[in-house]
Amino acid sequence: MHLTILFASDQGVGHVNACIGMAQVLLSRGHKIVFAVNQSYAGKLSPFGFIEEIFTSAKTSGQKPGENDAKCVLESGILSNLTSSESMKLMHIFSFFEDLVDTMRANEQQLKAIVAKHNPDVYIIDDFAAPPTLIHSTNPWVFLYSGNPLSVIEDERTPPGYASNGDRQEWAEFKELSKNKFKNLNIKYNEWMKEEGYPLNTGNTGISDSPYLNIYGYPEELDYIDLRPLPEKWLRVDAFMRRGKKQEFKIPDKFRDRDIEKSKLIYFSLGSMGSANVDLMKRLVSILSKSQHKIIVSKGVFGDTYELADNMWGEPSVPQTKVLPLVDVVITHGGNNTITETFSCGKPMIVMPLFSDQYDNAQRVHEKGFGIRLNPHNCSEQQLLDSIEKN
16 A cells, blocks of 8 residues: 655754655655655755655745754854753753744644645654644654654653763753753643644643654664663664665765875764854864874855865765765764764764763763764864774
């Protein structure tokens, strides 16, 4: 039986990329795939064989994918050198989540028209809030979570970004703090639900577990099933691994053939949001310029504002899934897609978390022995260079 499946995702690059990975598998099984996305993704999804339905909005017109999110995160201060607790407190007043509800509400009439046009059999939602047109329809919906599973599967046996054998009092304090990070989102979302006559959401976010199916991507070797069982109606997959577009990727000959004795090939990325902190990117590029190795850099949406060193090559955006199989070591912010895709390629990691579930990913990779955790803001030059040699 071939289905029509509608993907409704948060418009962040990481969310959309995870949905692409899952959608590619479904498309290969003969299903019809429809994506509802903003204008920054126009023309980006159809090459995969998906149907694009574009929300019209002046806010995203002419922007690159993820550009608006990157600017919001940068302006919030959350990319500064903060502890995980300080970062969590800042998220309490982060207007991004309230803006998300405003955008979803503004798009709802367009979403209804998309549903009427394609009559989907199933909806797949990867977002912090759920469009009422989808979750209150008569058709089933699936919650796809593209972040670290600790953020959505709450269990007193699992640590929140701390060592699994660490201080349980610290765990409790941080978990209590994290309960309120979506408080403003939930207030605004429930105001909308009340106006529309829908049931209010009683959880900590504007989206709860689906009564049908919930899916997250995390490798079995990293997952927390050694600490807690998989909840009912939840499914784990190793990764929402994108296969990439059909065009070939080739490292420029001048960079590829550069003769550096015993050099490794390294991939460095702070993700679509983390790379917005250009000062931090410059700091790490400066350190890595002293490495004896060759480095591929994903420069980010503001990548045109700074130069790379002679031992580097990069672009504002590089095809990550094409690059990962080629490199020896990955230096990453710890976003869930990068963690799971790197793991799928069997590459060691240096994880430099900046905010949110990146702390969880960094800690889990470190304590399971698949990489090294460093603070990108204050690690020393020697620490970073030595970490490359250890991997």
